[in-house]
Amino acid sequence: MDPGQADRVRDTLRAHGIREGVHDPLMTLGADLRERSRRTRKERAAMVSARTGRRLGKVLGGDSSRVDIAEHIAALVPDHPYVQMHTHPASPSAAFSERDAFNVVGVPGIEAMVVVGADDAWYFLSRLAAFAVPGTEREQQARLRRVHEDFWNEIDRRKPVYDALVGGGVLDGGEASHRLTHEVWQSIAEGLNLRYDRVDAPKGT
């Protein structure tokens, strides 16, 4: 990783409340997962202890647009904080999916999620201090519904502009989805008591 980008990734991990000792393990793992994804064009996922930086279980593989992390979720140690990390190998890359957000909001052990895009942009999603883990099943359902509504309302609101840019040959589909999902997360994260950041890929990659 380019030194300037590495500094920005560290600053962003810090801003998401991830302790210093876990930064190096996450950065090494992110580079490794991205390399494996580039070769196979399939998503890769790992679960990492936010206390020790150690991985829980093995790296899981998925298809080009999703990876099932149920095996990791089932193995979480109760009351232990984790960072979920995975790749988005589709071109060029895009921020968090709705399913990704459901895991940050709905799985108490997952305190932060880091996505590494095909182009080496890094994405971060974590819970703000204002986020309290919902006590009842009903509260939990309401929160997931809110993620669903905010996410899709914002996509619907912003998509026509990008459809026009793609239709006019200004952007390709991948670049449009990259920009669209980034804007959507910038716009909705705080209202969901989440923090969202992107660290761009180094120029020229």
Ligand SMILES: [Zn+2]
């Ligand atoms: Zn994802």
